[in-house]
Amino acid sequence: MCALCGILGPANHWTDAAARPGVFTRNLDSLQRRRERLQRVACAQRVLSHYRLTLSDWQGTAYLLSTPTGKTEIVDNLTHLWAAAEKLLGRRCDPLDPAVINHLGPARG
Amino acid sequence: MAEFTPVNLVTGFLGSGKTTLLQRLLADPALGDTAVLINEFGEVGLDHHLLERIDETMVLLPSGCVCCTIRGELSEAIRDLHSRRERGEIPVFRRIVVESTGLADPFPILSTVQNDPVLTHHFRLGNVITTVDAVNGAGQLGRHPESVKQVAIADRLVLTKTDIADPVSVETLLRDVQRLNPSAPLWQTADRSLDVDLLLAHDHFALGDKAERxxxxxxxxxxxxxxxxxxxxxxxxxxxxxxxxxxxxxxxxxxxxxxxxxxxxxxxxxxxxxxxxxxxxxxxxxxxxxxxxxxxxxxxxxxxxxxxxxxxxxxxxxxxxxxxxxxxxxxxxxxxxxxxxxxxxxxxx
Missing domain, CATH: 3.30.1220.10 (CobW-like, C-terminal domain)
Known part of the structure; x- marks a missing residue:
């Protein structure tokens, strides 16, 4: 927990796995970790744009998820992201939803 | 990941031979340094007596089904074993095996081990082993969704009592189980010896080691x-x-x-x-x-x-x-x- 703002530290998420022997991670150094977070924001943003939500990194420790009207949630990791998005939207975020798939465009290959 | 102690789960429906399998596994010298947690449903627990091994690395979780009522107790029990091991009060163990009740949904148990803020730094999940009773298995799969789930999430499957079951129904059950979970290697207790190494040691984390097997x-x-x-x-x-x-x-x-x-x-x-x-x-x-x-x-x-x-x-x-x-x-x-x-x-x- 941050001593200044009281925000709980992020839980250990598999996409953010700690650097341990044998484990695949992009958390090997601070630059790589930062780069991965920004890339994650960019990837998630492509999907979230379907719902008109905006995601941004917050101090390298959390993410801010906002609606067009400015309603904002702080999220720790990708799992919390989808729960927070559903809370802001009042509906489910389903990757199998044809509307989401159409929004993202044709499949690769 | 050698410093993380693996936690294996042995699950399977009521009477499907979990304790018998555990008894057999623990007899293997390779598993001599294994701590065992047994979860029993009911007022008088019997399974731990059947194991014929009562020592300080055997813990009984008697107060209900581990999946819904005593997840905190599971976490406490593993933390306690860890503390006592670190203080040198009990023999050093290199693996924990949790035997769940036959009615348990295995997911909350796995989730407890992986997400508990203390356990996550010292323990990791190993293979989930599910026993299926060759005599009653078909009926259980048909009637109890818990048993279907136990089979579907298994990393290793062990078909028990194949020596006393009708060979035709064993074949049918075998096909059904393999359709439910085709990627889990399957053993029959009656006709071949159980390879403890394949059953327990060859898990997800072994893929990061140099070994080819x-x-x-x-x-x-x-x-x-x-x-x-x-x-x-x-x-x-x-x-x-x-x-x-x-x-x-x-x-x-x-x-x-x-x-x-x-x-x-x-x-x-x-x-x-x-x-x-x-x-x-x-x-x-x-x-x-x-x-x-x-x-x-x-x-x-x-x-x-x-x-x-x-x-x-x-x-x-x-x-x-x-x-x-x-x-x-x-x-x-x-x-x-x-x-x-x-x-x-x-x-x-």
């Missing part, structure tokens, strides 16, 4: 999942099916993470298992992923490709989801990132 086994398990596609639905749990997907070329790890977390958030109850080998952009060797419902193990960076096939391969066991929609969704998500960023690309914050 686990790599080969993992590839075989994924291949078994792929071969099963043609067998279709299972008559037990009609909506449960397994299928596999294969993708050419390298995939973007970050987008894959976005997709899988979104899928598991929305459909975690229905994705009983996902397992696979991924050809990740900017990585020479593959990454193994392994998930049970909403729980995903830390991804393992495999030391080598297990075979010549360089495609990403994923095996799913799902309840009610369509293969086509999962495949279309994943392909579309990955297609968004047509050219992954090179490893040395620097994005300005």
């Amino acid at each position: 686990p790599l080969r086994w993992f590839a075989e398990e994924v291949a078994a999942g792929r071969r099963s596609t043609a067998t279709g639905r299972n008559r037990h749990g009609d909506s449960i099916r397994s299928f596999s997907l294969a993708f050419e070329g390298q995939l973007d790890w970050t987008m894959f993470g976005v997709w899988l977390t979104m899928l598991l958030h929305c459909h975690g109850e229905a994705v009983l298992r996902v397992k696979g080998i991924l050809n990740v952009a900017n990585s020479e060797t593959p990454v193994a992923i392994h998930g049970v419902q909403r729980l995903v193990h830390p991804p393992i960076h495999m030391t080598a490709w297990p075979d010549d096939d360089r495609r990403s391969r994923l095996v799913f066991i799902v309840d009610g989801l369509e293969r086509g929609s999962i495949e279309r969704s994943l392909e579309t998500f990955l297609g968004v990132i047509a050219s992954p960023l090179p490893a040395d690309a620097i994005l300005a914050p």
Whole structure:
């Protein structure tokens, strides 16, 4: 927990796995970790744009998820992201939803 | 991951031979340094007496079914074993085996071990071993959804009592179990000796070691999942099916993470298992992923490709989801990132 703002530290998420022997991670150094977070924001943003939500990194420790009207949630990791998005939207975020798939465009290959 | 003590779960429906299997496993000298946690449902526990081993590394969790009432107690019991081991009060153990009640949903137990803030730094999940009773198994799979789930999430399956069951019904049950979970290696207790090493030691985390045997086994398990596609639905749990997907070329790890977390958030109850080998952009060797419902193990960076096939391969066991929609969704998500960023690309914050 941050001593200044009281925000709980992020839980250990598999996409953010700690650097341990044998484990695949992009958390090997601070630059790589930062780069991965920004890339994650960019990837998630492509999907979230379907719902008109905006995601941004917050101090390298959390993410801010906002609606067009400015309603904002702080999220720790990708799992919390989808729960927070559903809370802001009042509906489910389903990757199998044809509307989401159409929004993202044709499949690769 | 040698410093993390593996925690194995032995599950299976009531009377399916969990304690007998455990008794047999613990007799193996390779498992001499194993601590055992037994969860019993009912006022008078008997299973721990059947094991004929009462010592300080045997813990009984008697107050109810571990999956719904005493998850805190499970966590406390493992923490306590850990503290006593560190203080030198009990013999050093290198593995914990949890035997659940026959009615338990295995998922909360796995989730407790992986997500508990203390346990996560000292323990890791090992293989889940599910016993299936060859005499009563078919009936149990038909009547009790818990038993279907126990089979579907298993890493290793052991068909028990095959020596006293009718050979025809054993064959039928074998086919049903393999359709429910085609990628889990299956043993029959009656006709061959159990290889403790394959049953317990060859788990997801062994893929990050240098040994070749686990790599080969993992590839075989994924291949078994792929071969099963043609067998279709299972008559037990009609909506449960397994299928596999294969993708050419390298995939973007970050987008894959976005997709899988979104899928598991929305459909975690229905994705009983996902397992696979991924050809990740900017990585020479593959990454193994392994998930049970909403729980995903830390991804393992495999030391080598297990075979010549360089495609990403994923095996799913799902309840009610369509293969086509999962495949279309994943392909579309990955297609968004047509050219992954090179490893040395620097994005300005």
